[in-house]
Amino acid sequence: MPTVSDSARSAGLRLERSRASRQFEGKGFRNTAPVGPGLQGNPLPLLGEYFFGGTQRTPPAPLPVDDPRGTWARAPDTGLRVTWLGHSTMLLEVDGARVLTDPVFGDRASPVSFAGPRRFHATPVALDALPDLDAVLVSHDHYDHLCRSTIAALAKRRVPFVTALGVGRHLEAFGVAPELITELDWWEEHRVGPVAFRAAPSQHFSGRGLGDRNTTLWASWVISTDKHRLFFSGDTGLTTEFEEIGRRHGPFDLVMMEVGAFHPSWAGIHLGPENALKAHAMLGGGPLMPVHWGTFNLALHAWDEPVETLVRLATEQQVRLFTPGLGRSLEPSRVEGVTPWWRDVGEPRLVPRLAP
Secondary structure (H helix, E strand, O other): OOOHHHHHHHHHHHHHHHHHOOOEEOOEEOOOOOOOOOOOOOOHHHHHHHHHOOOOOOOOOOOOOOOOHHHHOOOOOOOEEEEEEEOOEEEEEEOOEEEEEOOOOOOEOOOOOOOOOEOOOOOOOOHHHOOOOOEEEEOOOOOOOOOHHHHHHHHOOOOOEEEEOOOHHHHHHOOOOHHHEEEEOOOOEEEEOOEEEEEEOOOOOOOOOOOOOOOOOOOEEEEEOOOOEEEEOOOOOOOOHHHHHHHHHOOOOEEEEEOOOOOHHHOOOOOHHHHHHHHHHHHOOOOEEEEOOOOOOOOOOOOOHHHHHHHHHHHHHOOOEOOOOOOOEEOHHHOOOOOOHHHHEOEOOOOOOOOO
16 A cells, blocks of 8 residues: 555656646646637527437447457457447457556446446446456546546556546545556657557546546547557547647557547537547548447437447448447457447347356
């Protein structure tokens, strides 16, 4: 356990590094463009949608969930395999290393256990059934990306954590040893074994409660080895900074891009499917995997609208999509075409029960 002096030392260093960042201004971090977290435009139509929208914001039946443990027992033939565990949580197997992104295994994306957005589906595996991990990547500190109970359990594994400036204070408070936490400013890089993690610009905001708005940084991420290069958007709105990321670090073998929880009123801080395709083009293309949908009700659209809209637009634009089902462990280079598993939800089906 870290001592009081250890915690004070890491807190002091964290504050010093935050204040030295070009993105830090006054008392907090800022986006490059003057974009804040507030709603854009007249809020009255938004209230009307909330109370009278009538869309199916939650699935009409249980979502199909696969158990990936049998596949995990075998190494991927191509060196790159992805298992979508829901929302922005993925197990990435990259050239012998395993990386877990934005791990949320809790029942709710919320500061409390009795209220807030609840999962549509069980996690494909229990947290303690995950294989050995080489690193955990946390893009930013919002509740649907940083879950206290999940981090507390992972802390016991003594796995290295990589995250954006300032987020380490949460990780440390949840039990992660300070020496296992690496915080990065935009464009900084840290290597864990064969994997290099580079924080890159995004357009969002941070905060977990009253009084801590934007006291930690948010980032998108380039994850690379000698053989593979991946991009993970975290949460972001559309920014021309994606062009610079593409120039510096593209092309990518897989682009994992948020498409859910979108609305014109907060288009500056969440992409949605149309802007996800624009960002994907700026990055230089590559197979596009939609994430940040299908697990929590965080917006006013139908639960499957983000992916349906993305499929329609991507077909028109001839963009290759990678759409694994929940718990499906697949190698992107070996998957051709869209697998629209979500369209069967609500149809009669037998959902296999996961082994204990």
